[in-house]
Amino acid sequence: MISCKLTVQNSLGIHVRPAGHIVNIASSAHSTVELVYSGQRVNAKSILNLMMLVIEPGSEVEFIINGSDEKKIADELTELFNNKFYEDAS
Amino acid sequence: MKMPHNVKQRKMFVGKAASPGYVIAKTKLIVRQRFTVSPFKIPKESAANQIEFFRRGVAQVKREILNLRDLTIQMAGREEAQIFDSHLMILQDPSLIDSVISLIRDEQWNASYAFHLFMQKLIENFENSKGIFKERALDLKDIYNRMLLHLNSGENNFVLQEEIEEEGVVLAGFSIGPNMLMNFNKGKVLGLAIDSGSATSHVSILARSMQIPAVLGLGNLSELINTGDLLILDGTNGIVIIDPDENDISKYKKQIEVFQNQKLELFTMRDLEPITMDGKYIRLSANIERYEEAGEITSFGATGVGLYRSEFLYFGRDSLPTRSEQAEAYRKVSHQLDPLPVTIRTLDAGGDKMLSSVNMESESNPFMGWRSIRLCLDRKDIFREQLKALIEAGDRGNLKVMFPMISSVSEIEKAKEIYNDCCTELKAEGIPIPKIELGAMIEIPSAVMIIEEIAKRVDFLSIGTNDLIQFTLAVDRSNGKIASMYEPHHPAILRSIKMVVDAAHKEGISVSVCGEMAADPLSTLLLLGLGVDEFSMVSWCIMECKKIIRSVNYDEARAISAEALKFSDTDSINNFLRKKYSQKIRNLGISSFVTTQEFSSSDRALVRVDGQIERVGS
Numbered sequence: 001m002i003s004c005k006l007t008v009q010n011s012l013g014i015h016v017r018p019a020g021h022i023v024n025i026a027s028s029a030h031s032t033v034e035l036v037y038s039g040q041r042v043n044a045k046s047i048l049n050l051m052m053l054v055i056e057p058g059s060e061v062e063f064i065i066n067g068s069d070e071k072k073i074a075d076e077l078t079e080l081f082n083n084k085f086y087e088d089a090s
Numbered sequence: 091m092k093m094p095h096n097v098k099q100r101k102m103f104v105g106k107a108a109s110p111g112y113v114i115a116k117t118k119l120i121v122r123q124r125f126t127v128s129p130f131k132i133p134k135e136s137a138a139n140q141i142e143f144f145r146r147g148v149a150q151v152k153r154e155i156l157n158l159r160d161l162t163i164q165m166a167g168r169e170e171a172q173i174f175d176s177h178l179m180i181l182q183d184p185s186l187i188d189s190v191i192s193l194i195r196d197e198q199w200n201a202s203y204a205f206h207l208f209m210q211k212l213i214e215n216f217e218n219s220k221g222i223f224k225e226r227a228l229d230l231k232d233i234y235n236r237m238l239l240h241l242n243s244g245e246n247n248f249v250l251q252e253e254i255e256e257e258g259v260v261l262a263g264f265s266i267g268p269n270m271l272m273n274f275n276k277g278k279v280l281g282l283a284i285d286s287g288s289a290t291s292h293v294s295i296l297a298r299s300m301q302i303p304a305v306l307g308l309g310n311l312s313e314l315i316n317t318g319d320l321l322i323l324d325g326t327n328g329i330v331i332i333d334p335d336e337n338d339i340s341k342y343k344k345q346i347e348v349f350q351n352q353k354l355e356l357f358t359m360r361d362l363e364p365i366t367m368d369g370k371y372i373r374l375s376a377n378i379e380r381y382e383e384a385g386e387i388t389s390f391g392a393t394g395v396g397l398y399r400s401e402f403l404y405f406g407r408d409s410l411p412t413r414s415e416q417a418e419a420y421r422k423v424s425h426q427l428d429p430l431p432v433t434i435r436t437l438d439a440g441g442d443k444m445l446s447s448v449n450m451e452s453e454s455n456p457f458m459g460w461r462s463i464r465l466c467l468d469r470k471d472i473f474r475e476q477l478k479a480l481i482e483a484g485d486r487g488n489l490k491v492m493f494p495m496i497s498s499v500s501e502i503e504k505a506k507e508i509y510n511d512c513c514t515e516l517k518a519e520g521i522p523i524p525k526i527e528l529g530a531m532i533e534i535p536s537a538v539m540i541i542e543e544i545a546k547r548v549d550f551l552s553i554g555t556n557d558l559i560q561f562t563l564a565v566d567r568s569n570g571k572i573a574s575m576y577e578p579h580h581p582a583i584l585r586s587i588k589m590v591v592d593a594a595h596k597e598g599i600s601v602s603v604c605g606e607m608a609a610d611p612l613s614t615l616l617l618l619g620l621g622v623d624e625f626s627m628v629s630w631c632i633m634e635c636k637k638i639i640r641s642v643n644y645d646e647a648r649a650i651s652a653e654a655l656k657f658s659d660t661d662s663i664n665n666f667l668r669k670k671y672s673q674k675i676r677n678l679g680i681s682s683f684v685t686t687q688e689f690s691s692s693d694r695a696l697v698r699v700d701g702q703i704e705r706v707g708s
Contacts, residue, residue, distance in 0.1 A: 047183050
């Protein structure tokens with residue numbers, strides 16, 4: 001099991017599209033991928049769960065990944081967050 | 091949730107072009123999107139049924155969204171289309187599906203109410219949050235509306251409040267029934283901009299016959315528009331612009347003038363023969379989906395029906411259509427159009443066209459699955475009922491029957507054997523057996539490879555270009571990532587068509603083309619030159635096609651297509667064809683070439699496809 005804490009660095013927070021990116025990565029995983037934010041723990045393979053958390057810019061979230069490809073998934077999520085969900089490029 | 095009404099902001103929508111023409115006028119809002127969901131408790135044993143109903147709704151909406159994404163990519167680019175990927179994700183979200191199913195199974199709510207319950211709670215949550223998250227409720231609402239449209243399937247009733255007093259208006263609304271349209275004073279309705287429906291909806295057929303421009307399938311337009319708003323309606327390209335700017339208005343004023351002149355000219359085309367300058371006759375037929383369309387096709391100058399999609403008789407119902415019901419529908423078309431030929435395609439279900447009346451399991455690759463003639467040869471009970479209905483309806487001698495998705499000689503032989511059995515049985519019942527030509531649809535590459543053997547066994551051939559292109563190039567058009575690889579002018583396609591035409595002519599039988607390719611001007615000329623004898627297309631494209639055909643020399647077109655066959659790649663073929671024909675097409679002033687390509691890229695960034703008010707980029 002890996003725990004991986006990441007900061008939301010884009011300017012709009014985790015709205016539909018960033019949530020979509022997270023779901024894409026989480027759904028490709030063999031591992032279970034859960035996200036913890038303000039005391040709630042949800043399945044990161046569900047876009048609705050992620051959207052319902054209303055994760056605002058600048059907040060820190062924790063992923064709990066458990067399974068054979070946990071390292072790979074953690075890396076992909078880290079890259080996604082570090083690239084600000086590919087949103088604020090211009 | 092609502093857009094502030096005092097802010098005038100140009101908004102552009104893209105929907106389905108349902109009836110051609112252009113209008114600049116004020117809007118009259120008739121009905122906003124409003125769903126009534128009736129809650130009721132279902133008996134335990136119906137739960138499985140309701141869950142299946144719900145799942146089917148999800149599958150249908152998924153297809154709709156995929157199509158929209160496809161269209162958005164073409165119109166506005168991949169970036170803008172991303173929102174639809176999110177919509178798909180929401181629609182298929184495991185927590186959504188599980189929750190709705192549990193509401194049906196455990197709390198025994200009917201499917202539409204279960205879905206309503208879940209979504210309302212969700213939408214409320216989002217509306218109560220702040221900033222960008224609040225706007226997300228719009229995405230959910232869009233999905234909610236789409237789903238309910240399927241789950242309620244046509245149970246929506248609307249009351250019309252006022253009559254039109256204004257000079258003449260474009261009616262905008264969530265939906266409009268043919269009765270409602272007929273209630274308005276003639277001449278007062280200048281156009282229709284409707285959230286739901288498509289080019290084959292009843293109201294589209296009516297709009298075309300009344301020559302009222304119409305755009306349907308506009309999503310949530312009615313939520314963003316008000317009575318009195320100025321609007322441009324472009325029924326030729328399926329575009330609506332609310333609060334257009336000066337630029338739009340002057341552009342469309344010109345367009346209207348051109349269109350009026352063209353329309354006059356085109357209608358002089360209606361009664362002219364579809365012959366080339368050197369006298370080659372080309373049959374121009376209409377594609378139809380419902381028997382109600384038969385009446386309008388001759389007013390567009392069609393010389394028959396080239397493709398009657400019989401599966402529309404089977405859709406949207408839980409039982410199969412009876413033999414007499416089918417015979418009546420087929421007869422309505424064949425009798426009304428007698429002596430013009432009417433080609434009916436036997437049941438082409440499966441793939442993306444599921445029937446509720448037949449147990450169709452979901453397949454991992456439905457387009458290559460249990461569909462069309464394969465389904466019919468397995469379910470002979472269904473096939474035989476249809477063939478018998480066709481034989482009964484063929485009493486005027488103008489009916490032709492074609493079998494879709496033929497991939498081998500044995501399929502043709504089996505289908506013909508069943509047909510002959512049906513004839514024998516009907517004869518024994520004392521029913522006279524008319525002469526009906528039997529044809530094969532060529533839409534699978536294997537059929538092209540053995541086309542000479544197939545041609546020997548049928549009375550005519552019809553090329554279904556949409557599937558033939560998809561299967562030959564192994565490209566799924568609805569997949570945005572590769573949609574650009576869907577190339578109708580790929581050399582492999584040209585050569586396949588050439589093979590089919592040659593084989594048919596060798597046997598002395600005719601070849602028609604009934605895919606979308608038939609309605610594209612450049613493709614028309616190319617196909618004409620390849621030797622295709624008949625084109626079948628949506629009826630309102632026929633006069634334009636006739637104009638093109640009447641402007642060319644057949645021998646010249648033959649020579650140009652023969653030249654095009656020599657190229658080894660699509661780009662060279664397209665460049666060559668454009669070089670040969672662009673000037674001619676421009677001189678003819680073909681209207682379907684205008685507008686969509688003319689919008690600048692900054693304009694396109696503003697495109698709000700299907701009512702999405704998503705701003706992407708910048």
